Amino acid sequence: MIWSDDRSPDTAEAAICAAAGGTTASEITAGETTLGVIGLGRMAQALVLPLIEAGLLDRQRLRAVVASEASAERLRHSHQLVVSTDPLQAWQAPVVLLAVKPQQLEGVAAALAAAEAPPRPRLLISVLAGVTLARLQRLFPSCLIVRAVPNTPCLVRAGLTGLAWGEGLSAAQKEWVQQLFARVGEVLELPEPQLDGFLALTSSGPAFVALVAEAMADGAVAAGLPRSLAQHLAHRTLAGTAALLHERELHPGQLKDMVTSPAGTTIAGLRHLERAGLRSALIEAVLAAADRSRELAGEAAEQPVSARVDHFLTSQQPSVQRLG
Numbered sequence: 001m002i003w004s005d006d007r008s009p010d011t012a013e014a015a016i017c018a019a020a021g022g023t024t025a026s027e028i029t030a031g032e033t034t035l036g037v038i039g040l041g042r043m044a045q046a047l048v049l050p051l052i053e054a055g056l057l058d059r060q061r062l063r064a065v066v067a068s069e070a071s072a073e074r075l076r077h078s079h080q081l082v083v084s085t086d087p088l089q090a091w092q093a094p095v096v097l098l099a100v101k102p103q104q105l106e107g108v109a110a111a112l113a114a115a116e117a118p119p120r121p122r123l124l125i126s127v128l129a130g131v132t133l134a135r136l137q138r139l140f141p142s143c144l145i146v147r148a149v150p151n152t153p154c155l156v157r158a159g160l161t162g163l164a165w166g167e168g169l170s171a172a173q174k175e176w177v178q179q180l181f182a183r184v185g186e187v188l189e190l191p192e193p194q195l196d197g198f199l200a201l202t203s204s205g206p207a208f209v210a211l212v213a214e215a216m217a218d219g220a221v222a223a224g225l226p227r228s229l230a231q232h233l234a235h236r237t238l239a240g241t242a243a244l245l246h247e248r249e250l251h252p253g254q255l256k257d258m259v260t261s262p263a264g265t266t267i268a269g270l271r272h273l274e275r276a277g278l279r280s281a282l283i284e285a286v287l288a289a290a291d292r293s294r295e296l297a298g299e300a301a302e303q304p305v306s307a308r309v310d311h312f313l314t315s316q317q318p319s320v321q322r323l324g
Contacts, residue, residue, distance in 0.1 A: 033056075033057060033058070033061055033095075034061045034062075034063060034092070034093040034094060034095070035048065035051075035057060035061065035062055035063070035093055035095050035096075035097065036062075036063040036064070036065075036089070036090030036091060036092065036093030036095065036096040036097070037062065037063070037064040037065065037090060037096070037097045037099060038064075038065045038087060038090045038096065038097070038098050038099065038100055038108060039065070039066070039098070039099035039100035039101075040064040040065070040066050040071075040075060040081075040083065040099070041099060042155060043099060043127060043150060043152075043154065043155075044064075044097060044099040044127075045079075046150075046154045046155045046157075046159075046184055047097065047127075047150065047154065047180060047181065047183070047184060048062060048064075048097070049079065050157065050183035050184055051180060051183060054183065056179070059079070059080055059081055059082075060082060061082075062081050062082055063082055063084070063089050063090045063092060063093050064081055064082065064083045064084070064090065065083070065084055065085065065086065065087050065089060065090045066083060066084075066085060067085065068085065069085055071083075072084060072085055087108065087111055087112065088112070088115055091112060094122050094123065095122070095123045095124075095125070095176070096123070096124050096125070096143075097125045097127070098124060098125065098126045098127065098128060099127050099128075100128070101128070102128045102129055102130055102131050102296045105128055105131055105135075105139065106139060109139035109140060112140075122143070122144060123143065123144050123146070123169075123173055123176075123177075124136065124140055124143040124144065124145050124146070125146045125148055125177060125180075126145065126146070126147050126148065127148050127149070127150055129149070129199060129203070129293055129296055130196070130199075130292075130293040130294060130295070130296030131147070131296070132147070132192065133145055133147050133164060133166045133192055136166070137166060137167075144166060144167075144168050144169050144173065145166030145167075146163060146164070146165060146166060146169065146174075146177050147163070147164045147166070147192065147195065148161055148162070148163050148177070148181060149161060149162040149163075149195050149198055149199045149202070149203060150181060150184070150185075150203075151185075151202040151203045151205070151206060152203070152206045153185065153206060154181075154184035154185055155184075157183070157184045157185060158185055159181075159184045159185030159186070160185055160186050160188070160202045161181040161184070161185060161186070161187050161188070162188050162189075162190045162194070162195050162198040162199070162202070163177060163178070163181070163187060163188070163189050163190065164189075164190055164191065164192035164195055165189070195293075196290045196293040196294050197286075197290050199289065199290070199293050200286045200287070200288075200289035200290035200293060201286055203289075204285075204286070204289035205286070208282060208285055208286075209238065212238070213231075213234045213235060213238055214234075216234040216237070216238075217230040217231045217233075217234040218230075220233060220234065241255070256270070
């Protein structure tokens with residue numbers, strides 16, 4: 001299912017309020033919704049700041065956690081947010097966005113479990129690559145779990161996010177999660193087994209496309225264009241091609257054939273690409289990324305819990321959060 005944010009502000013506010021346990025849209029306006037964020041890196045900021053800007057979340061009701069006081073102070077100054085280095089501050093919220101690195105997951109869970117009378121949110125949204133709903137539910141048994149896979153273009157609100165639901169979520173809670181991610185792009189509901197392939201294409205894919213853009217620009221430089229112009233033209237060519245494929249609903253092969261004339265320049269270039277194995281290389285790159293996504297959780301699970309706790313407490317770097 002594909003979901004987009006085309007509702008009125010009142011409807012959106014009601015959805016957020018219901019998910020967080022409120023009863024009316026006016027409670028949202030009064031700042032009654034609190035969101036905890038563990039790991040306030042670039043992706044978490046890209047998800048949260050649009051909600052604040054739209055008036056759907058009071059910035060003073062955000063409870064964010066980062067690793068160092070220096071990072072916390074920087075975020076307080078730059079975005080006027082409530083930021084702490086104490087993970088339990090985020091867990092006080094009814095909804096928590098978990099955005100640390102996958103290797104830190106069990107350390108986060110162990111630190112919470114070790115706390116005296118640890119608080120529990122009603123809804124936990126994880127954006128950790130390769131971490132399954134089953135594992136999240138095992139680590140946070142009293143939470144309702146959502147697994148989300150956003151991609152880097154969310155930073156410019158042109159992203160894609162895949163969602164897989166855990167057990168027991170209400171329609172209002174699902175709508176709240178959809179509203180969160182729809183602020184930064186298109187949202188798709190998927191069966192969890194499809195998320196590894198989704199991540200490989202959409203989260204790792206921007207790096208593959210960037211490599212193609214860089215190589216095309218290098219080729220143009222070799223053909224005599226200035227570097228700055230070559231980069232601009234490569235970026236615009238990729239953007240225009242993507243827009244044409246999307247808006248005209250073309251199969252890529254159709255567009256290729258539209259451009260390619262007999263004995264012309266394009267077929268000469270395509271011949272070199274096929275000879276070099278570009279098509280196969282891209283296929284294998286997506287498969288390798290999907291396989292790696294499946295491996296991540298297993299690798300983290302093999303590390304002793306004590307080591308994971310120490311790693312979380314001493315080495316967390318949410319300010320440089322990466323996807324894929």
